[in-house]
Amino acid sequence: MNNLKTTSQLSGMTRRRLLATSAAALTMTGIVGLPGRALAAEPLKVAGIYTVPVEQQWVSRIHKAAETAQGRGDIEYTYSENVSNTDYTRVMREYAEQGYQLIIGEVFGVEQEAREVAADYPNIAFLMGSSFKQDDALANFSVFDNYIQDASYLSGIIAGSLTKAGNIGMVGGFPIPEVNRLMHAFMAGAREINPDITFQVSFIGSWFDPPKAKETAFAMIEQGADVLYAERFGVSDAAQERGVLAIGNVIDTQSDYPDTVAASALWHFEPTLDKAIAEVQAGSFTAADYGVYSFMSEGGSSLAPLGTFEGKVPEDALALVAEREAAIKDGSFSVEINDEEPRSS
Known part of the structure; x- marks a missing residue:
């Protein structure tokens, strides 16, 4: 779980649908501008944006999955931590302008503003922790949460x-x-x-x-x-x-x-991130709810080994x-x- 949500945003946030006025110009298909990724040999450029240190429990799972993908050679990964809510969209834009192809993070405290940024960069994929669902009019913005x-x-x-x-x-x-x-x-x-x-x-x-x-x-x-x-x-x-x-x-x-x-x-965030990487590489990333990849049946969650409690349960x-x-x-x-x-x- 993360610390982006503020008390003022808790009321009525559960499944509100955001107005997609800023996203009206986006296509309803996958992201344009990423052709040929499936054939490209270079790693995908991925940036993470976090409001807490990467050691924090919720964010650490995202960071760990990204480092695993980088270790396999699938992505080139960089990140910013301890980003305040007021700076969050600025950092999103900076990474977008630097040519990062997939931007991950959590936007619980800046839901509307983050989607407006994504609307300005339709050729870049955004995969963000969110309490809202995806908006099909914003084709390059997908959501996830830890459904464990x-x-x-x-x-x-x-x-x-x-x-x-x-x-x-x-x-x-x-x-x-x-x-x-x-x-x-x-x-x-x-x-x-x-x-x-x-x-x-x-x-x-x-x-x-x-x-x-x-x-x-x-x-x-x-x-x-x-x-x-x-x-x-x-x-x-x-x-x-x-x-x-x-x-x-x-x-x-x-x-x-x-x-x-x-x-x-x-x-385990690996199934969520790996799915997004594959979609971006194939040029088929589009608005979706990635929450399902946290389900146990998808390998997204598990019960920890009993360890020191072996024989005590x-x-x-x-x-x-x-x-x-x-x-x-x-x-x-x-x-x-x-x-x-x-x-x-």
């Missing part, structure tokens, strides 16, 4: 099997779709093991405030939680200090908390995880995508 509800559901099964108190605390940044769907999936997984589990749900109103997340987690522990869902940094620190368990999100932090983090839902829970994972991958079981704000229950 499949892995979150599986991590919930493990959490449900490990709580002795039947009380799980959940600390999130903001109650937006990208967070809500993961929390709901996690809760559904936990209830597969124990329908009577209670959840304490709280949002700290920030994308990066470990001290606040830690204090919120402490309060939940005081109220009886013995497992914590660590959507934000700081929660696992609280769990470690108080001797309770934590479940990670997006990245695997078990090496930092070997006795605390029992499971993590991982996001009940066998019935592991059997259910294996059964559900196989069903998710073959399409016979679907994890519900619920973007509504979760509540304590």
